Amino acid sequence: VIWVPFAIQRHFKNQGIYGPGYRPIAGNSAEIRSLFARAARSKPKSTPAAAAAAAGFFHHRDVVARVSPFYHEWSRAYGKSFLYWFGLRPRLAVTSPEVIKEVLLNTGGSFGKVRLNPLSKLLFGEGLIGLAGDKWALHRRITNQAFNMERVKEWVPEIASSAGKVLEKWEFIRGEREEFEIDVHKEAHNLSADIISRTAFGSSFEEGRRIFVLQDQQLDLVSLALRSVYVPGFRFLPTRKNRERWRLEKETRDSIRVLIWGNGRGLGDSRNLLTLLTSSHRNQDDVIDECKTFYFAGKETTANLLTFALLLLANHQEWQEKAREELIRVCGRRDQPLVAENLRELKILSLIINETLRMYPPAVMIMREATKRVKLGSLEVPAGTQLYVPVIAIHYDSEIWGGDAHEFNPSRFEEPRKHMASFFPFGIGPRNCVGQNLAVVEAKIVLATIIRSYSFVLSPTYVHAPMVLISLQPRYGAQIVFRKISGNGDS
Numbered sequence: 001v002i003w004v005p006f007a008i009q010r011h012f013k014n015q016g017i018y019g020p021g022y023r024p025i026a027g028n029s030a031e032i033r034s035l036f037a038r039a040a041r042s043k044p045k046s047t048p049a050a051a052a053a054a055a056g057f058f059h060h061r062d063v064v065a066r067v068s069p070f071y072h073e074w075s076r077a078y079g080k081s082f083l084y085w086f087g088l089r090p091r092l093a094v095t096s097p098e099v100i101k102e103v104l105l106n107t108g109g110s111f112g113k114v115r116l117n118p119l120s121k122l123l124f125g126e127g128l129i130g131l132a133g134d135k136w137a138l139h140r141r142i143t144n145q146a147f148n149m150e151r152v153k154e155w156v157p158e159i160a161s162s163a164g165k166v167l168e169k170w171e172f173i174r175g176e177r178e179e180f181e182i183d184v185h186k187e188a189h190n191l192s193a194d195i196i197s198r199t200a201f202g203s204s205f206e207e208g209r210r211i212f213v214l215q216d217q218q219l220d221l222v223s224l225a226l227r228s229v230y231v232p233g234f235r236f237l238p239t240r241k242n243r244e245r246w247r248l249e250k251e252t253r254d255s256i257r258v259l260i261w262g263n264g265r266g267l268g269d270s271r272n273l274l275t276l277l278t279s280s281h282r283n284q285d286d287v288i289d290e291c292k293t294f295y296f297a298g299k300e301t302t303a304n305l306l307t308f309a310l311l312l313l314a315n316h317q318e319w320q321e322k323a324r325e326e327l328i329r330v331c332g333r334r335d336q337p338l339v340a341e342n343l344r345e346l347k348i349l350s351l352i353i354n355e356t357l358r359m360y361p362p363a364v365m366i367m368r369e370a371t372k373r374v375k376l377g378s379l380e381v382p383a384g385t386q387l388y389v390p391v392i393a394i395h396y397d398s399e400i401w402g403g404d405a406h407e408f409n410p411s412r413f414e415e416p417r418k419h420m421a422s423f424f425p426f427g428i429g430p431r432n433c434v435g436q437n438l439a440v441v442e443a444k445i446v447l448a449t450i451i452r453s454y455s456f457v458l459s460p461t462y463v464h465a466p467m468v469l470i471s472l473q474p475r476y477g478a479q480i481v482f483r484k485i486s487g488n489g490d491s
């Protein structure tokens with residue numbers, strides 16, 4: 001509590017690494033919480049960002065300060081790489097692409113995943129995200145099979161049909177009007193939930209709806225707890241919030257059990273995730289845990305990617321128009337369904353998706369822990385040091401991206417990437433995102449479907465205030481005004 005942390009701090013100081021200074025037991029967690037609270041309070045309405053939003057556009061200058069306020073503050077005070085404390089754990093912020101590559105690509109066991117706060121297991125279960133060792137390797141083999149590119153391409157008609165249904169609903173909302181406003185954040189979440197249900201579980205959003213509702217409630221409760229240092233045994237105390245967490249957990253597990261073994265519908269397709277999991281696991285609990293991970297990870301992140309891509313396109317009409325022209329060129333008439341072969345040719349849409357993932361990466365940071373004493377670049381890092389990789393800050397680093405790092409400029413992705421650890425929204429190395437193919441294909445199909453049918457601008461009610469609730473999302477929703485494109489879009 002006293003001697004070891006101060007010794008570690010001195011060890012780093014001697015190597016030129018400084019930071020906000022250790023405080024017994026809680027470390028810097030109180031400062032981190034108050035910086036987040038201050039960022040959340042910073043009123044978008046009185047900032048130029050909000051004024052811009054009211055005028056129909058927004059800028060991106062304060063994104064890092066909002067979503068990673070402690071990194072923003074301390075990197076200015078102590079340099080890009082600094083040491084801070086989460087409870088008794090030292091955390092080293094690392095930003096050099098070379099060092100990040102060394103950490104994330106390491107397969108020799110020197111860096112492990114950070115042990116999840118026991119409360120976050122309520123969200124992810126004991127699934128792939130938190131597993132290690134042989135159990136992780138087995139689950140990863142199975143899930144790789146369920147989400148490889150060949151498999152994902154087969155889902156194109158299913159994903160396109162999900163997206164088509166959303167548009168049918170929007171047309172109903174539009175009625176006879178020329179323009180109508182939608183909060184696309186909510187719509188993207190429902191759509192993404194439907195797509196992961198159909199592709200991974202062989203059921204529809206309607207059938208899995210209860211699970212998503214329960215997980216959304218759990219998300220609010222768990223993210224509250226993740227800001228504080230976890231006190232061992234706390235989750236067993238019958239506090240009001242804990243009792244609510246337990247109730248949600250039990251109901252989620254029961255609902256998944258009924259969905260899988262109650263009607264057995266999802267088990268029809270021999271290659272979907274659910275069938276692969278049930279046929280390789282005897283233990284129902286293991287299957288349920290993994291389902292929780294995929295229900296959560298499969299929906300949340302992709303929905304937020306879709307939301308920010310639509311916001312950015314609403315904010316940048318010239319790119320919306322370019323994407324539309326490309327779609328007409330590649331896919332032809334608007335009523336012609338999208339097919340897998342079209343996807344590779346949609347180069348402009350790929351640039352837009354990459355630029356969205358650079359500026360608004362759903363996973364804003366990645367963590368690892370040194371399992372033994374290691375040499376990292378020129379630094380000696382003691383065992384137990386946690387490594388904090390601020391993905392979003394690296395994505396905005398002007399030394400990597402140039403003076404226009406804060407501008408939306410998809411053309412920057414026309415040139416090959418300079419360094420693999422300078423743009424890594426899906427992580428890199430053995431623990432990278434297993435659902436990356438699905439996420440990108442889904443984003444392309446959904447965006448293409450919308451752009452072909454509507455032109456759109458930001459609603460004057462939209463307020464640009466990105467925040468992190470496990471993944472990056474707009475704090476006050478994403479209100480966009482759509483206008484139906486008349487004619488059939490013939491090329």
Ligand code: HEM
Pocket residue numbers: 128129130140147293294297298299301302305361362363366367424425426427428430431432433434435436438439
């Ligand atoms: C835009 C969408 C997505 C983004 C930005 C994203 C991001 C990430 C990142 C950064 C990691 C690596 C974390 C680390 O290295 O510690 C990761 C892992 C993971 N992702 Fe995604 N993800 C997305 C979509 C999905 C989807 C659609 C699924 C499910 C179908 C999914 C399931 C997972 C799982 C299970 C892992 C853990 C992999 C392992 O540890 O072996 N993700 N994701």
